[in-house]
Amino acid sequence: MPSSRYQNRRPAAALAACGRKRAPAVSLAASRSTRRRRTSAGADSSSSSWASLHEDLVELIARRVLASDPVDYIRFRAVCARWRSTTSSPRGRGIVDERFHRRRWMMLPEGHGLYPGHGKLRGFVRFFNLSTGDFVRVHLPLFRDHCVLDSVEGLLLLQRDHDSAIRLLHPFTGDILDFPPLETLLRYISSCLTDDKWHYIRSIGAVSISVSANQAVSLMISTHPPQQVEEEGTEPWLPPPRLIAKLPAAKPDTGLSYHLVECDSEILAITITSIGIPKKVSVYRLTDLMLGRTVPVTSIGGNALFIGKRNLCVRSKAFPTIVGDTIVFVHINELYLAQYHLKSGTLLPASDGSIIGHAIPSPRSIIYHIHTCCYRQEWNKGCIRYQGKSQKWRVKRKWRHGGEIVHTPQSQTNRETVAFPLS
Numbered sequence: 001m002p003s004s005r006y007q008n009r010r011p012a013a014a015l016a017a018c019g020r021k022r023a024p025a026v027s028l029a030a031s032r033s034t035r036r037r038r039t040s041a042g043a044d045s046s047s048s049s050w051a052s053l054h055e056d057l058v059e060l061i062a063r064r065v066l067a068s069d070p071v072d073y074i075r076f077r078a079v080c081a082r083w084r085s086t087t088s089s090p091r092g093r094g095i096v097d098e099r100f101h102r103r104r105w106m107m108l109p110e111g112h113g114l115y116p117g118h119g120k121l122r123g124f125v126r127f128f129n130l131s132t133g134d135f136v137r138v139h140l141p142l143f144r145d146h147c148v149l150d151s152v153e154g155l156l157l158l159q160r161d162h163d164s165a166i167r168l169l170h171p172f173t174g175d176i177l178d179f180p181p182l183e184t185l186l187r188y189i190s191s192c193l194t195d196d197k198w199h200y201i202r203s204i205g206a207v208s209i210s211v212s213a214n215q216a217v218s219l220m221i222s223t224h225p226p227q228q229v230e231e232e233g234t235e236p237w238l239p240p241p242r243l244i245a246k247l248p249a250a251k252p253d254t255g256l257s258y259h260l261v262e263c264d265s266e267i268l269a270i271t272i273t274s275i276g277i278p279k280k281v282s283v284y285r286l287t288d289l290m291l292g293r294t295v296p297v298t299s300i301g302g303n304a305l306f307i308g309k310r311n312l313c314v315r316s317k318a319f320p321t322i323v324g325d326t327i328v329f330v331h332i333n334e335l336y337l338a339q340y341h342l343k344s345g346t347l348l349p350a351s352d353g354s355i356i357g358h359a360i361p362s363p364r365s366i367i368y369h370i371h372t373c374c375y376r377q378e379w380n381k382g383c384i385r386y387q388g389k390s391q392k393w394r395v396k397r398k399w400r401h402g403g404e405i406v407h408t409p410q411s412q413t414n415r416e417t418v419a420f421p422l423s
Helices: 003-017 024-051 054-069 070-077 081-086 182-188 191-202 287-289 366-373 411-415
Strands: 106-109 126-131 135-139 146-152 155-160 166-169 177-178 206-211 217-224 255-261 266-273 281-285 303-304 311-314 326-331 338-343 347-349
Touching: 024 081, 054 070, 054 081, 070 081, 106 146, 106 366, 146 206, 155 326, 166 217, 255 311, 266 287, 266 326, 281 287, 281 326, 303 366, 311 366, 338 366
Parallel strands: 303 326
Antiparallel strands: 106 126, 126 135, 146 155, 155 166, 166 177, 206 217, 255 266, 266 281, 303 311, 326 338, 338 347
8 A cells, every 4th residue: 555545544534533524634635636746747847857958968978877887778778768769779789789798797596406497486587786786687588498508798608408509698688699509519529529429518618709890799618628610721710829927836835726807907817825724815917917027916996806617806895795805715625615805814714604515504695696606507507506415407308517617638728828827
């Protein structure tokens, strides 16, 4: 019941209880109705003034909103019909125009095995913003016969159930871009993989896309083992590897793991000791390394970096439980989710619960949801990493691995990290 109606009834009831006439109540309701009409007229006048903004000013505001967040741009266009007619529609351009890529939005792993397309979700999928903490729910019935393999530039890489067709989806505009089925690449694969061909084309390690000036979209998928397919008679399009920077070498008694992550338009290189206690984490700017400077940074703008198979930068102000200027990763020696504070050098648990025996308590902290986003193999199945026993996922009679390379030969590892060799 609207609050205005509830308020109108209270004076009438009170007056009747006192034995007074109801006329004052009627006049009170009439006066309130008059005020509502005046308020409505004022609102119409206010909205008309917004709609009368000069076209150049509307375009300027739209450009700034779009540079901040494509979702806010969609909301901006929904204000009035004139603003929609003045600005460019993202529908049909969500993939081929990089301005509309929703880079800071990530699909939320719901937990409890509620993968996108699960009947209990009724066709809805939730997304959250790593910078603002906003959550939105989008109706995507496409997931009835599709599986998510990865997220790149805010777009979702899908695989169709009845074949191996690959599709890019912009979840907020509904734009879809079709690519040839992965099965068409099987003839280029070594004969030793014939018996395990489905495992090969469903195990996606990483994905990258690029859009040319003429809006041609190139899709690059990392598989195991890596393959490069080129048309006969054409020149190799993949540029040879080249050295751009050197990271500090690991000491014999420590060992280091190396990670790259984008943070506030900068590329950061992170080193984490893989042997010995206590853990030591160092962060370097790639631009400094390219100039030969190896000075660790002690501040990353209040952000938190989540390290895993995929690395994410999260703004701590958007999530109260996340501490700024920290690196969040799994402590492989003591088996807990740790956070390393860059300025103080302290290493503390990032949240309650132990990953030993998959004993994370419920309800879960948002930290575990974000950490799961770093591991595609759980993220795309509606699971939370380290909560409950990991089980094989069988949907629509097909095994879905969905994004984690279990083993990479040493020779391939050296080639992939050639841009950051040990000095």
